[in-house]
Amino acid sequence: MDGTGKFVIPGLWDMHYHFESDPGSREFNLLVANGVLGVRNMGGAAKEVFRAREQIASGLVLGPQIVACGPIVDGPNPTNPPISVSVHDPQDARRTVQSLKAMGADCVKVHDGVPLDAYLAIADEVKKVRLPLVGHVPVRVPTMRATKSGQRSIEHQIGFRGASTVEAEVMESEKTNDVFAEAMRTKNFRLIPESIAKKGNYILDHFSDQRAHELYRAFARNGTLLVPTLVTDRALTFVDEISRQDDPRLKYIPAAQREWWNPERGMLTRYRTPAYIAFRMRQFEKTLQQIPVAHRAGVRFLAGTDTSLPFVYPGFSVHAGLTPLEALQTATINPAKFLGLEQSMGTVQPGRLASLVLLDADPLKDIHNTTKIFAVIIRGKLLSRSDLDGMLKVAETAARK
Ligand SMILES: [Zn+2]
Numbered sequence: 435m436d437g438t439g440k441f442v443i444p445g446l447w448d449m450h451y452h453f454e455s456d457p458g459s460r461e462f463n464l465l466v467a468n469g470v471l472g473v474r475n476m477g478g479a480a481k482e483v484f485r486a487r488e489q490i491a492s493g494l495v496l497g498p499q500i501v502a503c504g505p506i507v508d509g510p511n512p513t514n515p516p517i518s519v520s521v522h523d524p525q526d527a528r529r530t531v532q533s534l535k536a537m538g539a540d541c542v543k544v545h546d547g548v549p550l551d552a553y554l555a556i557a558d559e560v561k562k563v564r565l566p567l568v569g570h571v572p573v574r575v576p577t578m579r580a581t582k583s584g585q586r587s588i589e590h591q592i593g594f595r596g597a598s599t600v601e602a603e604v605m606e607s608e609k610t611n612d613v614f615a616e617a618m619r620t621k622n623f624r625l626i627p628e629s630i631a632k633k634g635n636y637i638l639d640h641f642s643d644q645r646a647h648e649l650y651r652a653f654a655r656n657g658t659l660l661v662p663t664l665v666t667d668r669a670l671t672f673v674d675e676i677s678r679q680d681d682p683r684l685k686y687i688p689a690a691q692r693e694w695w696n697p698e699r700g701m702l703t704r705y706r707t708p709a710y711i712a713f714r715m716r717q718f719e720k721t722l723q724q725i726p727v728a729h730r731a732g733v734r735f736l737a738g739t740d741t742s743l744p745f746v747y748p749g750f751s752v753h754a755g756l757t758p759l760e761a762l763q764t765a766t767i768n769p770a771k772f773l774g775l776e777q778s779m780g781t782v783q784p785g786r787l788a789s790l791v792l793l794d795a796d797p798l799k800d801i802h803n804t805t806k807i808f809a810v811i812i813r814g815k816l817l818s819r820s821d822l823d824g825m826l827k828v829a830e831t832a833a834r835k
């Protein structure tokens with residue numbers, strides 16, 4: 435095709451995504467129409483997502499390439515019980531890794547509650563079955579220990595606890611202070627944001643540039659990539675303002691989900707306290723300030739949205755980031771290398787898969803130009819602007835059902 439005056443970039447990846455329980459054309463269309471031709475699913479409905487992964491790979495269904503973690507591995511009291519498996523000890527942990535491998539998971543995602551000994555067993559077992567260990571840094575695992583154990587990606591943060599001088603103390607106090615259980619017992623759910631703010635402020639009060647530098651150097655050396663999921667962080671930090679805006683993208687979101695996005699209804703927002711809101715703003719600002727510092731220390735980043743948290747839109751929200759070239763790399767070459775797929779994607783050159791996005795304007799002048807999509811080529815199939823608009827229309831109709 436004649437691409438005169440257009441700009442071509444590799445298909446984009448969203449490296450932190452959660453498909454809804456039975457993913458279908460609404461989500462697939464929103465992703466592809468935004469040039470997001472690859473998605474790493476960070477846990478959730480496993481069977482349905484694995485099935486979608488096969489259907490898309492075989493060409494039966496049009497959608498982004500999927501890399502999927504399967505159920506989330508958490509501790510004895512998981513944060514998201516329906517989509518998690520609990521591990522209590524090292525034997526448990528090893529069995530769980532084996533079963534994830536057997537069910538077809540592409541990665542093992544750990545969450546906050548995994549005990550240290552179980553975590554170390556997971557980190558060892560994943561090497562035997564050749565799956566990457568990714569996810570949160572559990573509250574009982576020191577950040578430096580996580581990167582040294584080979585955790586390949588750290589989500590939602592850039593390592594403030596590990597960069598503080600009080601990490602050991604904070605981890606110690608976690609043992610005796612079970613705010614979650616206390617909140618459940620007393621039905622006073624404000625205890626949770628209150629304690630997050632208190633702990634988070636304490637960590638930020640003791641932020642050490644020296645320790646941060648050592649940690650960033652360790653991430654770079656050990657190949658631990660950071661996925662700060664900034665759009666979600668931003669949306670949750672400024673949810674009061676954002677929820678009042680009349681966003682044209684809301685028409686792609688089903689009413690039931692929009693209901694949950696309402697700050698007065700959502701579990702993550704309704705119990706916020708003034709101290710918590712102020713803490714989130716402080717932490718967000720510090721994150722934006724530290725990202726270039728980490729980048730200069732050699733840390734590599736992956737673009738990830740954490741869709742479908744409030745006001746994070748499938749496909750649309752991947753367009754946010756660092757300097758234009760660096761931001762583009764977090765969604766193209768960095769994911770390709772991370773996934774070991776750099777021989778087939780992540781760059782524009784002969785011999786690679788034809789998964790490309792054609793833009794009307796230069797993304798290196800302004801990263802927002804990645805939203806000015808003229809056409810998408812997905813595994814060799816050309817989708818013109820009118821094809822893409824048709825797909826968005828289908829998504830809009832599906833959201834109304
Ligand atoms: Zn997460």
Ligand SMILES: [Zn+2]
Binds near residue numbers: 451
């Ligand atoms: Zn997530």
